[in-house]
Amino acid sequence: MQPSDNGLTLIVIKPDIEERKLTRVLLNKLKDKNLDIxxxxxxxxxxxxxxxFYQWDVVIHPKEIGEYLCIRPMTFLIVRGDGAIPKTCAIKQELRKVLSNNNPVLNLMHCPDSSEEFKHExxxxxxxxxxxxxxxxxEIKTNNQVEVILFKKKNDKTLFLVxxxxxxxxGFWQPITGNVKPHESFEQAALREMEEETSIKEYLEFVDTGYSFDFFDDNxxxxxxxxxxxxxxxxKVVLSSEHTEFQWASKExxxxxxxxxxxxxxxxxxxxEKLSI
Known part of the structure; x- marks a missing residue:
């Protein structure tokens, strides 16, 4: 799995997909591609x-866009599955084959083209x-996790929080760990988890180890x-309910x-290695 792929995407169902009675077709295509709503x-x-939402400087056709997208609330779906973003983009192209080219405003559905667009939207x-x-x-879980190792210097020694x-x-020992929320970067998640699990907000240095790994858990x-x-x-470390003890330990x-x-x-x-210890 690519690190930018958090396993999630979103779909905005526009009015004309319902008018054309293609909603069921969309849902079936999601199922066929092993994507879960x-x-x-x-x-x-x-x-x-x-x-x-579309990161436009101006809305070029405000009257048409307003009548199309702003008259009533639209349904949106949060979808999970491996390769969710490219798969939903492929579905969008498949559905749009039914459209004529005489009205570029009407286009059935929206889904982001990248994980950056997904987080923004x-x-x-x-x-x-x-x-x-x-x-x-x-509270929706993504496929991305962070592990955060706090360290401090004491008497010329480096100690690590477990x-x-x-x-x-x-009941086992570990560093800080947690899920990356749908709208977060890995770095934002790391800082949030640090505060949630230890109540520490301030820090001196943030180090990206460059190390990551993949695993299978929670299906x-x-x-x-x-x-x-x-x-x-x-x-000062103040533990959350997730943990019962902490230690500042040497590397060994x-x-x-x-x-x-x-x-x-x-x-x-x-x-x-990054710290030359």
């Missing part, structure tokens, strides 16, 4: 939202939702990137006494 919602577009749609809907949408998961979640392929974050010696102790999984150990080794 994990969320269905409504979004009310204004002309300004249309402009921001997802964030805009998210802002239009109610608080309840926002909570559901921000956390013990609560017994219900395995899907996942991609994990490893980062190191240098924090102050006096940073972290590798030999605490960390359980090979991916976590290799991530620490790669960070130490």
């Amino acid at each position: 994990i969320y269905r919602g409504l979004v009310q577009f204004s002309l300004e939202l249309v402009r921001l 997802y964030a805009l749609i998210l802002k239009q939702q109610t608080q309840k809907e926002k909570k559901i949408m921000t 956390l013990k998961r609560n017994p219900q979640k395995g 899907r392929n996942q991609h994990e990137k490893i980062f190191g974050i240098h924090v102050s010696e006096v940073s 102790d972290a590798l030999n006494r605490y960390l359980k999984y090979p991916g976590n150990k290799e991530g620490l080794r790669k960070l130490c």
Whole structure:
């Protein structure tokens, strides 16, 4: 899996797909390509939202666009599956073969062409939702994960933070880990997870180890990137409910006494290489 592929995309179902009775065709094509609809919602577009959504400088045909996209709320789908973005783009092209070329405004459906477009459009749609809907949408799992290794300097030694998961979640030791939310970059997710799992907000240095690995969990392929974050010696760790203990460990102790999984150990080794330790 490519690191930019978070396994998600979105589809905005436009009015003419329903008028042409092609909605069922779309749903069948998603199923045929092993894509699952994990969320269905409504979004009310204004002309300004249309402009921001498509990243236009101006809306060139405001009357036609307004009548087409802004009269009533439109259904949007959040879709999950390997290669979700290219697969939905292919479906869009298949469906558009039924169209004549005399009205370029009418085009059945929208889906992003890249993960960058997806994050941009997802964030805009998210802002239009109610608080309840926002909570559901921000908890949608992507196929991307982060591992964040906090480290600090003390008496000329480098110590690394390891956390013990609560017994219900395995009771093993690990660095900070978490899922990348649909609208986040890996780096944004790393900083958010640091704050959520330790309450630490400030840092001295952010290190991309350049190391990542793929694994299968929760019935899907996942991609994990490893980062190191240098924090102050006096940073105070306040654990979330996910963990019960923490230790600031030397490289040797972290590798030999605490960390359980090979991916976590290799991530620490790669960070130490970056730090010349």
